[in-house]
Amino acid sequence: MRQGLPTRGLTRLLVTALLTVSFGVVAQPDAERGNSERFDCRDLAEHDAPETAPDWLEQSLWASHCYEFRARAVRIGADGVRSLALSHDVVEGAEREVARFLDGPPVVFERRGRIGRLSWAEGEAPVPASPAGITDHLDGLYRLRLSGEERLANRTAIRLDIEPLDDLRYGHRFWLDTATALPLKHILLDEQGRVVETFQITELHQPQLHQGEIGLDRRRDPPEDPWHAVWLPEGFIPQPVETRSSRHADDIGHRVYSDGLATLSLFVEPVEGSDQLIPGMHRLGISHAAVRHRELGGRTRQVVVMGELPPGVLLRVADSVEWRDGAEGSMP
Template identity: 45%
Template sequence: MSVSECKTPWGRALALSFCVVSASQFSLQVEASSSDATSSFSGACSDLVSQNAPEDVEQWLERSIYASHCYTFQARAVSIDTLGVRTLALSHRIHEGVRQQVVQHLDGPSVSVERRSQAGQLAWFESSADSSPSSPDKWISHVARFYDIALEDEARVAGRPAVQLSFVPHDEQRYHHEWWIDKETGLLLKHVLSDPQDRVLETFQMTQLQSPEPYRGKISAEIPYALPEPEWQVAWLPDGFIDQPIESSDGGVEQRFFSDGLASVSIFATPVVHTSLESGIHQIGISSAAIEFVTVGDQRWQLIGIGELPSSQLLRIVQSVEFK
């Protein structure tokens, strides 16, 4: 089975669970930055190999963001969560500024998930007059407002020297993240997600990184997506979650997408025609799903929230949806 485009909220949720490395490295399909910022990003890709090794948290975070957009590679990895243990084959290619990420499941039924996005597109955060809202420094500044970030210099993953970054949230409204970043390339080698009680929810780890090469081509300043404007709004979100531009949905499904820089939440609204899912909390790999129903006039709507947040927070988000 090949999953290249997901037409339903559940299909997109499964793709989210499958594309572990994509989620961890912020391959968000969001609005690109200004042409000046994008040109700078392109230059950073070509100069990545010659740069000096990062010396602090901020430099390692910036290096990891550039690396996730600038390197082509093949890899083997394992993902461990409530669904079990999965062995994955990862491929990341860049052609004419477009990233192609493929995750293949090597256990059980043949499943392949493919995502394409413009290189250089980052999460959308608050802007100022003198900088792009999509710049790496804006992302770092935003994440640091909601997480304490600690650096441990000596680590080793998949036989490669690495540094460990720990993101401890300031509140219990979000999860604890740990990253292990390859010293040579800046690529993410390992990601552990834990709940407020320090229980490990998900572990993603590369077991072999093959042929990483920096991309030396140009990165376009194309702006493909915009903020959605559905007939409803989310009235409550945890602090720091910001509305993200996304690709237009189809098939009658309306979507909003939010991120605090590490965690993400998608809200889907679908008219109920025939069958529907049961209301309540569901678990899909590392993501929880909250389902609620609301009637507006003669139309009944099914609301689905999917994200890497405690289930109580996700349910509160879904229950706050208001139709215009």
């Protein structure tokens, strides 16, 4: 396994992936104003207190969209300890989320968007909002259970353990604020049960429930890619995320897949020039990137699969990518 700093090309792909997804829930750019579907955050105040583990998870997912707050946090991973300033606001029916690293290189991630959908649209079938669909989708993939209360960030939190039912994904432990259901702490565990990353809120400043609505992303039709992954871990489905970006060229294909908690990004691009990656496995903080050079569509292409998943899973996905019969040799 190759360790150390990624190459320039891998850094570019990592930035694209980070700007596309946030905390395991697919981030969406602002939807068209004509989309009338909305969620009223004031409804959360009327919900009965969660009793089961799945109820706590769903309440937390909605809370993460609907509470406005400022917070300080610490992140502990393979790249060391970093402190962050976090903020979340709702402005004119859209969310604005900012994470600013307070030590080390000055890095800021910002996301503006609306509540995402669970999947691409298929005909007239309903496409639920992510928080409503994720909990049901996790059934059969993870075991959820509550493990008592603790005190974190001067608040009472209930612990939610999420254990994978196979060795194709990582486990999670969440500590959820009992007053708001906002996550105060998250531990990511690898397939051997070892801690990969710890993320913890140290100060949560007066979270306030947004007194209004947040728009849902529009229904999106799936794109016509000339390539596809023949194998994905059970439960991973394509995410309805707009991945075309000025950050990379038109001949770079990028798709996102998720099981509701774990997310992987898949990139396909021609191998040309000096900006290419060494095939093999690369370590990127708590994530891994599997790189393959494959003959696809009549030319050599670089396949990169990134995510917080076991390295063998990422390699298997990369090795399974095939060009569709009859597809043109260039990207759409």
